Amino acid sequence: MTDMLSPGATIGILGGGQLGRMLSVAASRLGFRTHIYEPSANPPAGHVADQVTTAAYDDLTALRAFAASVDVVTYEFENIPAEALDALDAIRPIRPNRRALAVSQDRILEKDFLTGLGLTVAPYAAVQTLDDLHAAITRIGTPAILKTTRLGYDGKGQARLRSPEDATTAHASMMGAPSVLEGFIDFSHEVSVIAARGLDGSVACYDPGENVHKDGILSTTTVPSRLSPSQRTDAVLLAARILNALDYVGVMGVELFVTRQGLIVNEIAPRVHNSGHWTQNGCAVDQFEQHIRAVAGWPLGDGSRHADVVMENLIGDDVLRVPAIARERNAALHLYGKAEARPGRKMGHVNRITRGIA
Amino acid sequence: MTDMLSPGATIGILGGGQLGRMLSVAASRLGFRTHIYEPSANPPAGHVADQVTTAAYDDLTALRAFAASVDVVTYEFENIPAEALDALDAIRPIRPNRRALAVSQDRILEKDFLTGLGLTVAPYAAVQTLDDLHAAITRIGTPAILKTTRLGYDGKGQARLRSPEDATTAHASMMGAPSVLEGFIDFSHEVSVIAARGLDGSVACYDPGENVHKDGILSTTTVPSRLSPSQRTDAVLLAARILNALDYVGVMGVELFVTRQGLIVNEIAPRVHNSGHWTQNGCAVDQFEQHIRAVAGWPLGDGSRHADVVMENLIGDDVLRVPAIARERNAALHLYGKAEARPGRKMGHVNRITRGIA
Numbered sequence: 130m131t132d133m134l135s136p137g138a139t140i141g142i143l144g145g146g147q148l149g150r151m152l153s154v155a156a157s158r159l160g161f162r163t164h165i166y167e168p169s170a171n172p173p174a175g176h177v178a179d180q181v182t183t184a185a186y187d188d189l190t191a192l193r194a195f196a197a198s199v200d201v202v203t204y205e206f207e208n209i210p211a212e213a214l215d216a217l218d219a220i221r222p223i224r225p226n227r228r229a230l231a232v233s234q235d236r237i238l239e240k241d242f243l244t245g246l247g248l249t250v251a252p253y254a255a256v257q258t259l260d261d262l263h264a265a266i267t268r269i270g271t272p273a274i275l276k277t278t279r280l281g282y283d284g285k286g287q288a289r290l291r292s293p294e295d296a297t298t299a300h301a302s303m304m305g306a307p308s309v310l311e312g313f314i315d316f317s318h319e320v321s322v323i324a325a326r327g328l329d330g331s332v333a334c335y336d337p338g339e340n341v342h343k344d345g346i347l348s349t350t351t352v353p354s355r356l357s358p359s360q361r362t363d364a365v366l367l368a369a370r371i372l373n374a375l376d377y378v379g380v381m382g383v384e385l386f387v388t389r390q391g392l393i394v395n396e397i398a399p400r401v402h403n404s405g406h407w408t409q410n411g412c413a414v415d416q417f418e419q420h421i422r423a424v425a426g427w428p429l430g431d432g433s434r435h436a437d438v439v440m441e442n443l444i445g446d447d448v449l450r451v452p453a454i455a456r457e458r459n460a461a462l463h464l465y466g467k468a469e470a471r472p473g474r475k476m477g478h479v480n481r482i483t484r485g486i487a
Numbered sequence: 488m489t490d491m492l493s494p495g496a497t498i499g500i501l502g503g504g505q506l507g508r509m510l511s512v513a514a515s516r517l518g519f520r521t522h523i524y525e526p527s528a529n530p531p532a533g534h535v536a537d538q539v540t541t542a543a544y545d546d547l548t549a550l551r552a553f554a555a556s557v558d559v560v561t562y563e564f565e566n567i568p569a570e571a572l573d574a575l576d577a578i579r580p581i582r583p584n585r586r587a588l589a590v591s592q593d594r595i596l597e598k599d600f601l602t603g604l605g606l607t608v609a610p611y612a613a614v615q616t617l618d619d620l621h622a623a624i625t626r627i628g629t630p631a632i633l634k635t636t637r638l639g640y641d642g643k644g645q646a647r648l649r650s651p652e653d654a655t656t657a658h659a660s661m662m663g664a665p666s667v668l669e670g671f672i673d674f675s676h677e678v679s680v681i682a683a684r685g686l687d688g689s690v691a692c693y694d695p696g697e698n699v700h701k702d703g704i705l706s707t708t709t710v711p712s713r714l715s716p717s718q719r720t721d722a723v724l725l726a727a728r729i730l731n732a733l734d735y736v737g738v739m740g741v742e743l744f745v746t747r748q749g750l751i752v753n754e755i756a757p758r759v760h761n762s763g764h765w766t767q768n769g770c771a772v773d774q775f776e777q778h779i780r781a782v783a784g785w786p787l788g789d790g791s792r793h794a795d796v797v798m799e800n801l802i803g804d805d806v807l808r809v810p811a812i813a814r815e816r817n818a819a820l821h822l823y824g825k826a827e828a829r830p831g832r833k834m835g836h837v838n839r840i841t842r843g844i845a
Contacts, residue, residue: 133810136822154512157535160822160835177515177535413768413819413840422813431816435843436793452491455780458789461771464494464518477518482771485793485843 132328132426134200136160140421141199141221143213145172145181147465147475148205148401148417151409153178155417161425166195173466174205186213196220203379203424207233207399208280224328224424225379229399232375236278236309239397246374248367249393251386252312259300265310266293272313275299277306287345314393316386320354323405324368325419326377328426332369333419335412335432337361338440340384340404346473350404350440352411356387363392371397380405380420403475407438410461410480437484443477445470454479490686490784492558494518498779499557499579501571503530503539505823505833506563506759506775509767511536513775519783524553531824532563544571554578561737561782565591565757566638582686582782583737587757590733594636594667597755604732606725607751609744610670617658623668624651630671633657635664645703672751674744678712681763682726683738683777686784690730691777692723693770693790696798698742698762704831708762708798710769714745721750729755738763738778761833765796768819768838795842801835803828812837 134140140156142149145167153163153174162179165172168186175181180198184191192213196202202223207230214227223230232242240250254265256275266273271293277286286306288299300308320337327333339354340347356364368383382402384395405416414422414430422430443450448470454460457479464477492498498514500507503525511521511532520537523530526544533539538556542549550571554560560581565588572585590600598608612623614633624631629651635644644664646657658666678695685691697712698705714722726741740760742753763774772780772788780788801808806828812818815837822835 136806136809136824137826150515154515154535157508157512157824158819158821160824162534162824176520176537177512179534410771413817413838428810428814430813431818433816435817435840448494451494452786455788456786458791459771459793460789461516463516466494466515466518466520468495480771482793 134161134425134427137162138200138425139164139179139198140425141166141195141202142174142178142205143167143202143209144205145169145174145178146205147173147467147477149174150177150465151417151463152203152205152401152421155415156421158418159421159425159427161421164195164199166192171468176466186210189216192216193220201424203420204230205400225377225381225399226375229375229377229381233397233399234279236276236396240309242374243371243394243397246370248370249391251314251393251395254310256300256303256308256310259297262296262300262310263293266290266296269310269312271295274311274313275303275308276311277303277308279306314386314388316388316393318355318387319395320356320364320385320387321350321402321404322364322368322383322385323380323402323408323416324365324372324383325380325416325423325429325432326372327423327429328378329428330373331429332372333429333432334365334368335405335408335416336434337364337385338404338407344473346444346475347403347442348444349442350407352407352434352438360387360392367392367394379423380416403442403478404440406463406478407440407480408432409463410482411436411438435485436482439481439483441479441481442475443479445472445474445476448476451477457481459483492519492783492785495520496558496783497522497537497556498783499524499553499560500532500536500563501525501560501567502563503527503532503536504563505531505835507532508535508823509764509775509821510561510563510759510779513773514779516776517779517783517785519779522553522557524550534824544568547574550574551578559782561778562588563758583735583739583757584733587733587735587739591755591757592637594634594754598667600732601729601752601755604728606728607749609672609751609753612668614658614661614666614668617655620654620658620668621651624648624654627668627670629653632669632671633661633666634669635661635666637664672744672746674746674751676713676745677753678714678722678743678745679708679760679762680722680726680741680743681738681760681766681774682723682730682741683774683781683787683790684730684735685781685787686736687786688731689787690727691787691790692726693763693766693774694792695719695722695743696762696765702831704802704833705761705800706802707800708765710765710792710796718745718750725750725752737781738774761800761836762798764821764836765798765838766790767821768840769794769796793843794840797839797841799837799839800833801837803830803832803834806834809835815839817841
């Protein structure tokens with residue numbers, strides 16, 4: 130492949146959190162250097178990167194110098210301002226591409242895109258005014274959830290409506306931001322597919338993992354998940370359809386609700402995903418390396434699973450359990466090097482290998 | 488444990504090669520930062536480290552500043568000058584300790600130490616003059632191998648004697664350095680035990696791996712190795728005896744010859760070891776993390792093997808095979824980020840998972 134970056138090349142990563150950190154480590158395994166771009170000082174990814182630029186996303190001079198210093202640009206989060214992307218992609222390719230970013234940055238664009246592919250999502254309606262919200266409730270009913278169309282994650286920017294009477298409070302909590310009302314789905318469980326697509330158009334998916342959330346934040350992912358063989362096939366084909374439609378290059382997380390009526394797409398994330406962390410200890414090539422392979426134009430790696438794994442996030446004070454977890458059998462710790470454990474802050478995770486696969 | 492370093496602490500690593508690089512990555516998984524001390528510019532470990540000091544081992548000012556910036560000092564190679572160690576251990580603990588270094592820096596000290604423990608080594612004799620060598624040949628016979636007592640590795644500083652007539656040439660090749668003549672051992676194969684000892688005195692060993700060398704450089708390590716259950720027990724107990732005798736803290740590589748008369752110790756290395764690289768893809772806690780755990784005062788991790796693995800070193804032009812290896816199933820690549828592929832230079836390795844273990 131002529132586009133295959135050689136070892137020694139530099140991968141530019143926008144965002145210096147734990148995902149950037151684990152991407153940087155994976156890049157090192159393939160002989161690449163990394164350059165992290167992050168507005169905050171002392172980012173977790175900086176501890177394991179070759180270079181770090183500390184600058185804001187509106188600092189066009191810094192963005193251009195960053196782009197010029199790398200061979201390809203990727204990112205660990207989707208909320209990158211369009212102006213920053215303009216400055217970067219004039220100089221170096223951005224992978225995954227901007228269409229994937231645009232679609233996933235806006236919940237309404239995302240749902241329109243998914244339904245346009247013939248996939249099922251929860252009932253939804255765009256909401257700006259309180260009148261919009263009342264109309265949406267009439268159509269969708271309650272319980273329902275109101276979310277800002279942009280910039281929400283880990284349960285932030287969301288308000289639940291148990292009954293139509295919650296409309297005023299919920300609308301006020303959006304503080305004027307465009308939002309979307311989503312109907313509740315009667316699902317038995319949530320799974321996610323970590324899918325990858327290479328520069329050559331090949332697609333590979335990891336075994337779907339089953340997710341449990343607490344307080345709107347992912348708590349555990351378990352592989353294998355409870356899926357029938359046909360559901361598993363559906364999940365993988367559905368993810369492949371999304372990646373192909375976007376001419377996607379890299380790893381994507383696709384969250385799915387499992388219902389009696391079939392699989393419903395909850396949301397997509399154009400990046401490595403918390404629900405794919407189990408691959409670090411269950412596969413020869415983990416999601417981080419798979420992403421680096423894709424954006425570097427390498428062949429996708431073998432993502433077949435050689436162990437059953439339960440991934441548990443360590444959030445806030447959960448890190449106090451690290452000394453005990455360090456003594457467990459078959460437990461692989463992954464800490465993020467964050468100095469301060471705040472409530473709701475992801476501090477690390479542990480992958481428990483529950484069974485090897487012959 | 489009161490001596491358990493907290494995440495956020497800094498591990499100082501002497502040496503910036505591939506072992507330092509993989510130690511640095513393992514340290515990051517436990518939330519530690521690393522500071523690499525290396526005389527050569529642009530060391531492989533520097534791509535994934537928080538700090539790098541580029542300075543010589545006789546630069547006492549740089550050594551002292553390095554020691555003051557870290558919480559504990561460890562190393563990736565054993566040939567550290569005593570003066571450098573003096574400067575460092577006045578400021579911070581060095582783990583593994585200096586006795587382990589002193590013993591392994593000198594082949595004669597090492598063999599005296601091992602035989603003092605009741606372990607078997609190849610017949611050996613100290614050689615300085617050509618007359619010493621003739622006397623040694625009379626006692627030990629040929630074939631035999633003459634090695635410098637210090638600073639040899641990967642087949643360097645060695646000369647084979649097929650017959651007594653080779654004595655003059657072999658002696659000349661030592662260029663006046665003190666050396667040791669070792670008798671040849673009639674062994675069926677070589678195995679190594681990667682053993683670890685914690686600050687609390689607990690010992691853990693990985694499954695012994697079977698090594699094949701080419702041109703004096705490790706080529707492959709295969710687990711499981713060909714050992715009977717009693718040989719396996721002997722190997723592990725023997726390694727534990729060495730670590731306990733040295734009050735060792737960290738990971739040690741113990742190379743053993745398997746003979747009809749039992750196990751013979753070839754050499755010990757007071758550090759993570761090339762023959763332990765398979766643990767990266769065969770165990771929940773690999774040798775690099777195990778070493779970091781030990782020197783950081785953490786409990787040793789679970790080194791039980793969840794897969795059969797064959798590790799192959801990629802030496803010199805072997806890296807030209809990387810595009811093909813990248814397409815293999817169940818193959819995990821580990822490249823070292825070295826710019827130039829010289830003959831005999833270790834550029835990376837690949838761990839091939841040959842079977843998962845239920």
